[in-house]
Amino acid sequence: MLGKIWNWIDDRSGFSDVVMPMLEHVVPRDARWWYVFGSATLCAFIVQVLTGIALAMVYVPGGDAAYESLVYITHDATLGYLVRGMHYYGATAMVVLAVVHMTQVFLHASYKYPREMNWMSGVVVLFVVLGMAFTGQLLRWDANGVWSVMVAAEMAARVPFIGAYISQFLLGGETVGGSTLSRFFAIHVFILPGLIFAGVGLHLWLILRHGISEMPKADQPVVPETYKEDYEARLEKTGVPFWPIAAWRDVVFSTLMVAVIMGCAIFAGPPTLGPAPDPANIHTNPMPDWYFWWYFAVLSMLPPELETYIILGMPVLGAIGLFIVPLLSNRGNRAPSKRPWALATVIVGATAFVVLTIYGYRKPWSPDFDVKPLPPEVVRSKDPGIQHGAVLVREKGCLYCHDVDGFGGHRGPELSVIGDRLDRGELVIRINNGGYNMPSFASSLTAEELRLIVDFLLTRTDHPDTDAGEDKSD
Amino acid sequence: MSDSPEAKCPSSDEDRRGFLTKLCLGLSALIGAVITLPGVGFVLAPVFARPKQVWRKLGKLDQYEIGKTVSVEFKDAVDQPWAGVTTLSGAWLRRVSENEFIAFSINCRHLGCPVNWVADASLFMCPCHGGVYYEDGEVAAGPPPEPLARYQVRVTDGFVEIETAAVPLTTNDRV
Numbered sequence: 001m002l003g004k005i006w007n008w009i010d011d012r013s014g015f016s017d018v019v020m021p022m023l024e025h026v027v028p029r030d031a032r033w034w035y036v037f038g039s040a041t042l043c044a045f046i047v048q049v050l051t052g053i054a055l056a057m058v059y060v061p062g063g064d065a066a067y068e069s070l071v072y073i074t075h076d077a078t079l080g081y082l083v084r085g086m087h088y089y090g091a092t093a094m095v096v097l098a099v100v101h102m103t104q105v106f107l108h109a110s111y112k113y114p115r116e117m118n119w120m121s122g123v124v125v126l127f128v129v130l131g132m133a134f135t136g137q138l139l140r141w142d143a144n145g146v147w148s149v150m151v152a153a154e155m156a157a158r159v160p161f162i163g164a165y166i167s168q169f170l171l172g173g174e175t176v177g178g179s180t181l182s183r184f185f186a187i188h189v190f191i192l193p194g195l196i197f198a199g200v201g202l203h204l205w206l207i208l209r210h211g212i213s214e215m216p217k218a219d220q221p222v223v224p225e226t227y228k229e230d231y232e233a234r235l236e237k238t239g240v241p242f243w244p245i246a247a248w249r250d251v252v253f254s255t256l257m258v259a260v261i262m263g264c265a266i267f268a269g270p271p272t273l274g275p276a277p278d279p280a281n282i283h284t285n286p287m288p289d290w291y292f293w294w295y296f297a298v299l300s301m302l303p304p305e306l307e308t309y310i311i312l313g314m315p316v317l318g319a320i321g322l323f324i325v326p327l328l329s330n331r332g333n334r335a336p337s338k339r340p341w342a343l344a345t346v347i348v349g350a351t352a353f354v355v356l357t358i359y360g361y362r363k364p365w366s367p368d369f370d371v372k373p374l375p376p377e378v379v380r381s382k383d384p385g386i387q388h389g390a391v392l393v394r395e396k397g398c399l400y401c402h403d404v405d406g407f408g409g410h411r412g413p414e415l416s417v418i419g420d421r422l423d424r425g426e427l428v429i430r431i432n433n434g435g436y437n438m439p440s441f442a443s444s445l446t447a448e449e450l451r452l453i454v455d456f457l458l459t460r461t462d463h464p465d466t467d468a469g470e471d472k473s474d
Numbered sequence: 475m476s477d478s479p480e481a482k483c484p485s486s487d488e489d490r491r492g493f494l495t496k497l498c499l500g501l502s503a504l505i506g507a508v509i510t511l512p513g514v515g516f517v518l519a520p521v522f523a524r525p526k527q528v529w530r531k532l533g534k535l536d537q538y539e540i541g542k543t544v545s546v547e548f549k550d551a552v553d554q555p556w557a558g559v560t561t562l563s564g565a566w567l568r569r570v571s572e573n574e575f576i577a578f579s580i581n582c583r584h585l586g587c588p589v590n591w592v593a594d595a596s597l598f599m600c601p602c603h604g605g606v607y608y609e610d611g612e613v614a615a616g617p618p619p620e621p622l623a624r625y626q627v628r629v630t631d632g633f634v635e636i637e638t639a640a641v642p643l644t645t646n647d648r649v
Contacts, residue, residue, distance in 0.1 A: 064558025146560065150586035150641065151602075157643035165521050167643055173520045174640030177561055178554030280547030280564030282580050282588035285601045299585065300603040304617045366604045369590060397595030411604055439606050439614030444596035 026239035027246050028214040034108070035212065035246075036253035037101035042200060043254040044097055047090035047261060048132075052189065054083050059139070061185035063178045066141040067276050074270060085265030087136075093261055095133055095291050098126050103346055106325070109334035110213035113224040116326035118206045123322045125199035128192050135188040137289050141181055142274035147286040149176050149184070158308045176279055211235065212242075216334035224331055290361070294353050297360030367400035368409030378405045381459060389456025392449055396441065404460060412438060419461040427454045525551045529628070529635045538569040538634065543591050543609070546577070551638040565625055565636060566591050566598070568609075575634060578611050579623040579642050586641065589622065598622060619644060 010016050058077055060069040073080040102122060105111060111119035134152070138145045153167040153176075172179025211231065214220075223230075240246060275284065288296055302310055336343050371394060379390040393399055401412035408415075422430065431450060434440035445453070530548040538544065546567045553561050566578040566589075578598070580588045587602035597614060598607040606615040611622035623642030628635050 062556045062558070063554075063560035064556050147587055150581065153641060154581075154584075154586035154643060164643055167641075168521045169518065171520075171641065173523075173552055174525060175550045175552075175563060176641070177550055177552060178557030179520060180560070276559060278547075278559045278562060279588075280545070280562045280580075282545065282564055282590055284588060286587055296603075300617070302617065304619050307617060307619070366601045367592075367599045367606070369592075369599070369601065395594040397592050397597060397599075400592070400595075400599065434614065437604070437615045439595075439597055439608065441595075443608070 020243075022208055023243040023247075024241040025208060025211070026235050027212045027242045028235065029238045029240050030215040031212050031246050032215075033249055033253070034104055034215065036250050037097050037104055039250035040254045040257045041094060041097040041101050043257060044090050044094040044261070045196065045200065047086060047258065048094060049193070051083050051087040051090060052193075055087055056189060061139070061182055063141075063181050063277075066139070066181055067273070070140060070142075070273060074273065081269060082265050084270040085268070086261055088270045089261045089264040089268075091133055091136055092289075092291070093257055094129055097257070098129050102126060103350075106342065107336050107346055108213065108216045109222075109339065109342065111326040111330075112222045112332070112334060113227055113330045115206070115210050115213060116330055118203060118210065119326050120323055121199055121203045121206065123319070125196055125203065126322075127319055128195045128199060132188060132192050132196070133289060133291065135184045135192065138184045139181070139188060140271070140273060141277050143277050143281065143284040144274045144286050146176055146277040146279060147284060148288065149180055151286065155311050158311050212246075213334075216336070218333070218335040218338055220335075221333045221338075222331050285366075290357065293360035294356035295360075296365070297356045300360075300365040365411070367397070367411055369400065371399040371408050374399070374404060374407055378407055379456075385452055386456050386459055389452035389454075392453050393456055396445065396449070396453065398453070401438075415457060415460055417460055417462045419458045422457075424454055424458060427457055527551050527638050529630075529637050532567065532634045532636055535629055535632050535634055538567065538575070540569050540571060543568040543593065545580075545591070546636070548636055548638065563638065564588070567627070567634070567636070573629050575627040575629070576611075577625040577627045577636055579625065579639075581623065581642055583613075583618040583620040583622060583642065583644055584616070 013019075055073065058069060058073050058080070060066055070084075073084055075081070105119065105122070134148075138148050138152075149171065153171050156166040156170055157163040159166055168174060170180070170183065171177075172183045214231070214234065275281065287293075298310065298314075299307070333339055373394050374390045379387055381387060393404070398415075399408035401409045403410055403414045403416065405416045418427070428450060430438070431445070431453065432440060432442040441450075528551050532546050532548060543566050545564060547562045547564045549561050550557075550563050564580045566580060568576045568578075570576055578589075582589050582600040582602065582605045584600065584603055584605045587600050587605075589598040589600045589605070589607065591598055596609045598609075598611070600606070600616065600618070604616040605613070605618040607618070607622050608614045611624065613619075613621060623639075625639055626637040628637075
């Protein structure tokens, strides 16, 4: 009976006639574990589609209710915690796997003839995926999400001539309000996924059309004039059907990936919602999702005069640069051992990403507003003047940026032994005039306050015992 | 058959195909335009609309101490009922003298993050990328390219009022 039903479906749908030959297309025998990242990216996308549809059934894309609906999804809805967690870690998996897949393809130069368009369609999809990650973060619509909209609008506004129009398009008006979230929601659930479906469809079609590339061999450079014939000949000799001889590795790796997503969703849970989105509440510390931390670090370090060029130029040049890689070189060697520049690009890129990411996370780019008063064991003096100076060092904001013996922010240089480096006159000049990245305090300090602060700072030396003379005398 | 137009004139079949191709493409373009343009206009409308800025009451004059900088919030010019709390904007308001007020936008001129007023140090500080401003809004440190934007403030019938304004985009200063 079941056989009959299947036969009917198979006959009418053409599964055995059309789909099976595609699944069983011959692939190189050596397409082993290196090749599992593309299919895993697709699998992560499927996770996103399914969990995203589920979330959209409860989520309310309105400025007044989005936050509440997320709180409901996270804390009350059956399995809501799990679904939101899977959507979050699925997004991370998708970004990571897309980049790893691309790095592998780049290292093996699989983008060379005749697969140039495979690469180009992949680059487009990559940027759409990053757009999904960014718009998705905003849909959380907590204080962090709302301020991210503002940052996005400010960045877009740097575009020459039409910047303001792009910003107002994103905001749906002149300020963040009722229209803003609806726009991001529509972009996140309709426009960008549509582009991904189209892009992935094209990408897969191109894979079927040109076949999966072989592992690069140093003695096998790509010669477009003869490549297709050689490839076909080699496949005929050594190829294996994709299904199931090669596909099992993809399935095993995707299973592991889904297990990791599920594990993270169960044990770590979705990202904590920040405070409710009140644009009038300014006590917030906007921070992007981790895969954008490197960019956060770059933005903090740039000299202001270069900033607009980098904010706009880097994504555009990056996109164009990646897009045209196969046009720059689509023949010749594929083996990484014969392409030192490609290898160096990957190593430098990966190192820069890791270093900047750590830097973006660790480095306090901004003043630390939560510094506590200096404890007595740091002040190390019973002199009321020195003690008052220590209080002023915090009150006047010095400690927001400067560290004294482990207490204080790290935006500015440490002051623990500043008494060894600068004398009274130099300290007064620095504090009064300010300097690179330091405000001038001339107008906000009285002469007496300045004297007390300098007195305290002069006690910060490498020889703390000599300062503690008064303590010893007790 | 022999006297059918196609047989008489072989090129007429091509003409017919050419005409039908153009007809199909033309009508498809028309269908496309009819179903797309209203939506495009609908979505782009806020980009070109210039909402009239309105004055919003903040509070009574005697609520504010001379010399003190406080955080205030008020509704935007466009007050959509479904915007909830996001219909609000914030500002830093300082009473300079009996009848004179200054209101600074809370948006850092670097990338729009909310600046904090640190009263003891008389500085506005941004939590994002380290922008710092003096009490008059001028840049003191960090990456902001311009001073803090200001709102118009007035005192009417014993009430302090603020004029709503667009987000102060660095390249499009309309505040």
